[in-house]
Amino acid sequence: MIPTSEQLCEAIRVAVPGAVIEIVPSTPAAAQPALLVDCEHAVAVARYLKDEPTCRLDFCSCVTGVDYLAKSFIEVVYHLYSVALKHGPVVLKVRAPRELDQCRVPSLTPVWRGCEFQEREAYDLYGVKFAGHPDLRRILMWNEFADHPMRKDYVPPADYEWEPTPHDEVLKRTKAAGGIMPPSAAATEVKK
């Protein structure tokens, strides 16, 4: 049987001295409380969860970035399962400030190889820098793309919708934002 999150907390505090751990509740029905770990000890905690014989969380299933704009931090959520003992999930969370230059958490790819692409995705879409990631590049957006589109305060560029026959609303928005007008726009205006 998997230890409860309170037991895990106690055990981690003993095994990883100095680790700051807090339990974050999920919805009551889902009952998947998360362990919120400080960035400094996240890798040590992850290794402990992976190697400890009663946990053996050898399978990192899902890595998610979440932007909490109002609380001004970005959270990375790891869902861990054990293939060996067939239990889970244990949810591990780390937080980083939203400012791009400080938005940095330790990468858990050295612990679970399966985080590699998912951490790249969180970097791409949220701008979280994973320290220690072997190959931190954009994965879904193209390399030249400058922003991180899943952030809650992301504003799409005004000229992003280049349509063969742009419709009124797009043209209005583009013009209002001072974006690049498509060449066909002049012709459309004359017609009116």
Add this chain to the structure above:
Amino acid sequence: MIAEPLINSAGTITTQTLEISIGPQHPSTHGVFRMDVVLDGEIVRALKPVVGYLHRNHEQLAEKMAWLGSMPYTDRLDYFNSMSNNWAYALAVEKLAGIKVPARAEYIRVIMAELSRLQNHASAIGFLLQDCGAWGTPLLYAFKEREKILDFFETVSGSRMMCNYFRFGGVRVDLAEAMLAMARKIVAEFPKFLDEFEKLMTTNEVVLARCQRVGILPKELAIAGSISGPVARASGVEYDIRKVDKYGIYDRLEFGVPVGEVGDVYDRYYIRVLEMREAVKILQQVLRDIPAGPVQAVEVKLRGFKLPAGDGYGRIEGPKGELGFYLVSEGGPKPYRYHIRPPSFINLTVLEDMCLGHKVADAIIILGSIDIVLGEVDR
């Protein structure tokens, strides 16, 4: 300019490596997918998957819509298995809200998910053999069978591939008796197709030569790399979410979990054949035992649907692997965060490890044996 001598001091031919892009427009990449490979002659020395050509920020679209509004969008993830995608999303929402699903709806869900698995695996191995060079024949045999299942989906949901059939707390419409008879007929005929297909392929000399000992994925790497579904099981990882999580009514059903030994392309082919046989067993049981009753939990108000604040993760054993949804709710009518755990995307993590040292033609079938769908990889 003096050319380098062809024969170097060690007595072997001097070669240069060549960097090429396979894809994004290439018939064997199963969609717009690119592999940047470094070749030494025909041998793959490095391989980097490049994805994102079909990226449409599905997750952000969902954050701007009502909870139920993204149900039809989940169809477009893995467009071979819209029924399974629907189930994963419905299951995650039901988990967050604590919704109980009526028994008949649970049975219908299993029927849909297992029929999806049948047609997905049939076409997956058809495509794999097409990648091996068996041009058309096995694929069209598989598609003939898939067609019957798609006809059934169309009869039930009104659409062949974009089914949008599941609802939170049940399914959209009930199955009439005639539809159940249709499903029973498909299931009764399916083993015949499998036998025929196996006679054609399983011991075929060319298939054995091309697939055995190619692209071996060790068990340890499969677990460490978060590989799930048939790919992991072919490598000997005995892990099936239907058995582990026992979601729906899978704890009441008898079925086996086939596990491979070597973890090569051939095992990944054969594991899918065996899984189809298990899926037929499941279908026979649910079609025999399906109870009467409502198909939608009445207490769930789909219009203006709201979830309690908090987060949660729900997952199912999709035909391609673990399909999960991580949802964050703020108590409002829209998701605050809606994240998909796409199996084909994560299964690509170890593509390079499987391909190194193999010929470029083998890299094609190794990719084919993972069975990716770009709608889900790129989202």
